[in-house]
Amino acid sequence: MNVFNAYKDRILDLLRTLISDGTLPAGLDLSRVTVEPPRDPAHGDLATNAAMVLAKPAGLKPRDLAETLCGRLRKEAGVSEAAVAGPGFINMRLIPAVWLSILRDCLRRGEGFGDSTLGGGRKVNVEFVSANPTGPMHVGHARGAVIGDALAGLLEKAGYRVTREYYVNDAGAQVDALARAAHARYRQALGRLSEDDIAAMLAGKEIEYGGDYLVPVGQALAGEAGDRWADTPETEWLPEIRDRAVAMMLDLIRDDLAALGVTFDVFTSERALVAAGRVDDTLSFLEDKGLIYTGVLEPPKGKTPEDWEPRPQTLFKATGFGDDVDRPVRKSTGAWTYFAGDMAYHRDKVARGFDDLINVFGADHGGYVKRLQAVVRAVGDGRVGLDVKLCQLVKLLDGGEPVKMSKRAGTFITLREVVDRVGRDVVRFIMLTRKNDAALDFDFAKVTEQSRDNPVWYVQYAHARACSVVRHAATVFPDRDRSPEALAEAPIERLETHEEQALIRLLASWPRVVEGAAEAHEPHRVAFYLAEVAAAFHGLWTKGKDEADLRFLLPDDEALSLARLALVQGVATVIASGLRVFGVQPVRELR
RNA sequence: GCGCCCGUAGCUCAACUGGAUAGAGCAUCCGCCUUCUAAGCGGACGGCUGCAGGUUCGAGCCCUGCCGGGCGCGCCA
16 A cells, blocks of 8 residues: 555545535646645644645645645544645544554555555566576676566556567578577588687677587588588578577577576567568558658768768658658668568557557667667557666776776676676675666675675675574564564564654555655666665664663563564565565575 | 756765755774674764756746766667
8 A cells, every 4th residue: 555645545535525616727737737746744644635636726835735634634544733834735644543543554564565556557567687598698688688578577566567578680681690600600510610710700890699508500401401401502501500599599599588587578679570560560650640751861960971972761740740761671672671570560569569668778779769669659659658767877887997998809797797796686686786777887896895885785785784684583582473564563563663663654654665765767766765764774773782771672571672673674685676586586684 | 860868065965746955875083892783973174066047935946058977869678
């Protein structure tokens, strides 16, 4: 239960009552009314802007309307105070029982606390990673993988039906290049080429991919086909070798993703879409709507490509849907452009019945967003939304020094190396400690150190420490049931200190954090929230050092101890619930 | 030249989709370890939210124009 939304519903009901009795005019727009925690907790538990938003359209003074509302709110169940503040805010305080019942709910539901019905079972497709199947994943892919997976987990928690999807770009020139490189490795496996020959082919641009990861591909091909393709022309072997190599690269990528703990529900093949005639279907569908035409594009202003010349092209009328220019769908060779395939792919997603589409891309795809949204508008009749999350790059550091990476020198860091070095949970959490559109520093030294500076450790420490306190309770009160279910029955009304009550409110806001982050498609908010919970808990823990009667476990007061234990368990539960969204395993014990 | 993203404390970043006196950590300074894990905690210092206008009860957030940085810009995927 999101207590803020619950009270918002009550306030909306009150407002409708005021409309029906004539205090407020009919037809008032209530959509801008919000209920949120006040910035300063001293103001109360909840605040609403209702009076300020509605005063003007209702022809009333904000403070007058606020007073009227306040009078009604004071009679609402659970409200202990309601007061007008500032320009017309209404601050409310809730009776302690409301907060305590949320803590009990948290303990009874465990990690399921925070689950929401916000999504109402609507279908969302989250497409992420979609790296070309031409080699292992490098560290640059990790951020998109983690953000996509965590966003999917967040949406699931918020009540959406989520499909995690990977679009396999297996139809373009890149996979043909992969096939040629695999063929060279195949001939190497047959003894026809040496390592030096491969190097020379790379240098001469005969092949594009030279990585060792293709050696086993060559060996497998040699084992399967013998010398059947050793001396035949490219047209004879390319399709088969390409398909085998792509399949093996996808296995490689799946393994890398598994090391990160990421799995997909659907892999959609670009080549299969093309083969099934879906691109042709999509183009004729759009043609029937008058959205495909032949025309000549203006050259880009300022920076014209050297070989630019005016040329009639087959174009999609993207400008009709918010794009800056119309987009080519056919190359001069007659083949479809990559974009044409993407049009078919997004139409396919719409046809599969998704209510919302989310694509997680690298920041270098920023120029691609508008045209994709134009496509989705065109094929979805405006019913389906497309949100594109652009991930800025990750700067790899080690102790503050940049880690040198260059594809040319072959020293790029693979995803696997990073996971092996610091662990999957660290990679996942750190990748979520920034908004997707801000650059992120990933410092090997920092993310593994145990200090306040390292958010992963700090949050895990809070969880471990909470678990430790509960464990320790076994020695102080050996006869007591310390399970979360039993603690839900503890006399938590005895939690009276300011810090304890603040922490209860913070835990109680977890459902609201889930809903807000899910609605905004911003999983990083969960990371910041968890750090806040951790800080509040560490603070409370340390206070017990200064003042013995503030310790969680008081041998002389079993009832209060159980109440505090309930709060400690609540902290562990909420942190575990949040980490679960990220696919991170909560640590119960630090070594 | 056009489009998108970014610009917040000395540094790294938040700010709950327009709310109240813009918050944390690091760094600096001052305190706190016979204790449930001090690998931690508390306090102080620190701001013209890049600049200038606009919209309204209210702007870090929305609009316009500048300044600075990143990405992209017809047959690459």
